[in-house]
Amino acid sequence: MKLLSKYFFRGLITVLPVALTLYLLYIFVAWMEGLSLWLLRPLIGSFYVPGLGLVFAMLGIFAIGVLVSRSSVRRMLSFAELPFTNIPVVKSIYSSLKSFADYFSPTSKHGSQQVVILRMPGHAMEMVGLITRRSFADLPAGFLPGERVAVYLPMGYMIGGYTVFVPAEWVQPIAMSVEEAMRSALIAWMARPDAGPANPASQSAADAAPSQ
Secondary structure, three states: OHHHHHHHHHHHHHHHHHHHHHHHHHHHHHHHHHHHHHHHHHHHOOOOOOOHHHHHHHHHHHHHHHHHOOHHHHHHHHHHOHHHHHOOOHHHHHHHHHHHHHHOOOOOOHHHOEEEEEEOOOOOOEEEEEEEEOOOOOOOOOOOOOOEEEEEEEOHHHOOEEEEEEEHHHEEEOOOOHHHHHHHHHOOOOOOOOOOOOOHHHHHHHHHOOOO
16 A cells, blocks of 8 residues: 555646646736737637637737837836836735846846855855845945945745845855756755766665565
């Protein structure tokens, strides 16, 4: 019975990430197509080809990207954002989501971010984080003097995180991309997302061992 349970859960954890990814993609595509067809129905009438709504939606997003690349359109957009940036609660949600989206924008300073290990002197504990700021010239007075960096420490399963300001000598860069570090934080560092078993021989031995 234990052997059956082991194989069942191994199959479940193999299928579940793929199934959830496909399901979320299906929901996104269905929502986009439904919205696009609702907007296009007065123009195309009963004419319909599967995927047509999604194609128009993607073209619309591309057109918006072209428009907001113009400084005049960005100024107009800043006025349209005023209700979202001044209403309490809404302001916090909108600003957080916009900052998160801007972080992955092609025009952002994403390349300046760096994955580091944070080690506090006198402590054996290590924490993995992202350097998000190296200059504090534009921040209010009150920060401690000396060369310091801002390090974001993501929490497991992306439920939040902490930003700490520490001396630059406390951090050490590691050979890991920002995307990989965020994916690892998402699963609480249980395993590197693109890594297999650390020791295939021991894994095979464990599989071959008789269940108790």
